Amino acid sequence: MTSKAKSKERPGWKDLPSGGFILEPGNATKYLTGDWRLMRPVWDAERCIDCLLCWLFCPDGAVLAEGGKIIGFDYDYCKGCGICAKECPPKVDAIKMIREDEALEEPLSA
Ligand code: SF4
Ligand code: SF4
Numbered sequence: 334m335t336s337k338a339k340s341k342e343r344p345g346w347k348d349l350p351s352g353g354f355i356l357e358p359g360n361a362t363k364y365l366t367g368d369w370r371l372m373r374p375v376w377d378a379e380r381c382i383d384c385l386l387c388w389l390f391c392p393d394g395a396v397l398a399e400g401g402k403i404i405g406f407d408y409d410y411c412k413g414c415g416i417c418a419k420e421c422p423p424k425v426d427a428i429k430m431i432r433e434d435e436a437l438e439e440p441l442s443a
Contacts, residue, residue, distance in 0.1 A: 366393060370413035372430045374406055380427035387417035387428060 388396040395411035418428040
């Protein structure tokens with residue numbers, strides 16, 4: 334292949350999208366940060382006293398609450414940081430962090 338033909342296949346600089354611009358505002362919801370989670374919070378509804386500390390401190394809004402009560406976790410966006418488990422009062426201890434592969438029905442092979 335000649336260099337002329339090769340350069341025809343490649344986009345020129347005018348064809349490349351601009352860098353550093355948000356071309357589609359509000360697109361953060363498309364990035365499912367749960368994709369790369371290594372640890373998963375597991376919530377024990379029986380132990381939970383609905384203090385909402387986990388909901389308040391979760392940096393991703395991944396703790397779901399309704400009517401002043403925790404109803405679960407949004408694993409599409411939970412990135413497994415463990416802040417919720419740290420903030421849960423020690424006497425209650427309603428959130429355990431487990432390895433993501435332990436949470437899968439068929440654990441990933443090593
Ligand atoms: S592990 Fe982190 S991201 Fe996930 S629910 Fe807890 S605080 Fe939120
Ligand atoms: S921090 Fe613990 S006790 Fe408080 S709402 Fe969350 S899970 Fe329940």
